[in-house]
Amino acid sequence: MNKPRWYLPITIVFLFLGIMLSLQFQAQTRYANDLTLQKTENLIAMVRGLSEKRQKLALEIIDLSNQLRSQLESSQDEQKLLESIQLETEKLEIVNGTVEHKGPGITVTIEDYMPIYYTDILNILNELWNAGAEAISINEHRVTSHTTISSVKINLNTERNPLSEDFYMPYITVNHRVVEYPIVMKAIGDPNNLEKALTFPGGIMDKLALFDTYPVITKMEELIIPADQSSHIHFFVSEYKPEEEEASKNNADSKKENNAKNTNAKNTNAKDSNTLRLEKTRTKLIPINPNKKP
Amino acid sequence: MWLVLPLLGLIIGAYLGSAVTFQLPAVYLKYMSIAVLASLDSVFGGIKAILEEKFDGTILLTGFFSNALLAALLTYLGDRLGVDLYYAAIFAFGVRLFHNLATIRHYCLLSFRKKRSMRQEYDGMRHGEYDE
Numbered sequence: 001m002n003k004p005r006w007y008l009p010i011t012i013v014f015l016f017l018g019i020m021l022s023l024q025f026q027a028q029t030r031y032a033n034d035l036t037l038q039k040t041e042n043l044i045a046m047v048r049g050l051s052e053k054r055q056k057l058a059l060e061i062i063d064l065s066n067q068l069r070s071q072l073e074s075s076q077d078e079q080k081l082l083e084s085i086q087l088e089t090e091k092l093e094i095v096n097g098t099v100e101h102k103g104p105g106i107t108v109t110i111e112d113y114m115p116i117y118y119t120d121i122l123n124i125l126n127e128l129w130n131a132g133a134e135a136i137s138i139n140e141h142r143v144t145s146h147t148t149i150s151s152v153k154i155n156l157n158t159e160r161n162p163l164s165e166d167f168y169m170p171y172i173t174v175n176h177r178v179v180e181y182p183i184v185m186k187a188i189g190d191p192n193n194l195e196k197a198l199t200f201p202g203g204i205m206d207k208l209a210l211f212d213t214y215p216v217i218t219k220m221e222e223l224i225i226p227a228d229q230s231s232h233i234h235f236f237v238s239e240y241k242p243e244e245e246e247a248s249k250n251n252a253d254s255k256k257e258n259n260a261k262n263t264n265a266k267n268t269n270a271k272d273s274n275t276l277r278l279e280k281t282r283t284k285l286i287p288i289n290p291n292k293k294p
Numbered sequence: 295m296w297l298v299l300p301l302l303g304l305i306i307g308a309y310l311g312s313a314v315t316f317q318l319p320a321v322y323l324k325y326m327s328i329a330v331l332a333s334l335d336s337v338f339g340g341i342k343a344i345l346e347e348k349f350d351g352t353i354l355l356t357g358f359f360s361n362a363l364l365a366a367l368l369t370y371l372g373d374r375l376g377v378d379l380y381y382a383a384i385f386a387f388g389v390r391l392f393h394n395l396a397t398i399r400h401y402c403l404l405s406f407r408k409k410r411s412m413r414q415e416y417d418g419m420r421h422g423e424y425d426e
Binding site for chain 2: 009012019023026030
């Protein structure tokens with residue numbers, strides 16, 4: 001096919017025409033959309049619509065900011081709650097002895113030659129607690145609500161005569177472990193208060209002095225009381241459900257299905273099963289080790 | 295067949311024009327519109343020339359650009375002088391445009407009819423129905 005001679009010029013012309021047309025279209029569209037060329041009525045309507053929209057949006061802003069404020073407040077409340085819970089947790093951790101505790105306090109040292117009985121130790125502990133001690137330990141045994149303080153008569157010194165009266169020496173035990181002398185009781189709290197609680201006239205120190213026992217009280221700037229090492233067994237009461245109860249329940253269910261229309265019968269069945277459950281419910285003690293984390 | 299390439303040129307031109315970020319200022323909108331009108335007139339004149347078989351590429355190209363430029367310049371001059379040459383240009387180019395279009399239509403119709411009568415003649419000759 002022969003190339004017509006008009007092919008190239010026409011294409012060039014069309015190319016430029018395309019450029020010019022698209023430029024003109026763009027410019028014209030922009031020009032037509034220009035606000036200055038709009039009719040006054042249209043502009044008034046536009047202004048009205050836009051101001052209404054703006055009012056709506058302003059209302060929305062107020063609404064949303066209120067929402068934001070309330071949300072912030074609630075979050076602050078939650079934060080406060082969380083903080084207080086954390087503080088409480090820390091306090092409880094100290095009380096329960098699950099964490100190491102540091103601070104100023106006093107040490108009460110009881111030497112080997114001082115005659116002492118475990119109730120004296122208990123008295124000293126109580127005085128210290130009353131004086132506001134935060135944490136107490138006896139020879140690295142943290143004193144908590146579970147701590148057992150007792151005494152046991154055993155023979156640690158084999159050189160003594162087995163027939164003598166003091167062959168079995170009373171030893172003080174903490175958590176069923178013999179406490180070796182010197183017994184050092186550490187108490188964290190205000191050192192002055194703690195000391196005064198022990199040494200006030202007619203107090204525990206005076207009572208012990210009657211038996212020639214003079215525990216040494218030392219004020220300390222920094223004391224470290226270790227966490228509770230002993231493992232406790234907690235006893236929780238849990239409901240014991242015998243297997244017959246399940247069977248009776250199943251029975252009742254089948255009865256319900258059978259006598260679907262008879263509501264009275266259903267009620268009596270339900271009552272029966274209820275009383276049955278109450279009768280059959282037993283309590284069982286299940287030991288749970290708290291140190292084992294689930 | 296050969297119409298495809300000018301059409302392609304038109305499309306590419308339109309794309310280029312829209313892709314270019316240059317925006318025509320609103321002041322020159324009037325001149326541009328007249329230039330476009332002149333260009334359209336040139337293009338249709340060119341098509342007419344093709345149909346009349348008196349096409350000359352140089353005349354078309356020079357006519358295209360000079361018409362567009364002159365139309366814009368004249369409008370500008372009219373604006374300066376306070377004479378609305380704008381309308382004169384619109385009128386002149388509009389009339390020519392419609393005239394060109396009419397001629398194109400005319401030629402198209404003529405050629406179509408010619409082809410059909412020729413085909414009929416040819417068919418008649420083949421079937422022996424053509425009486426002479």
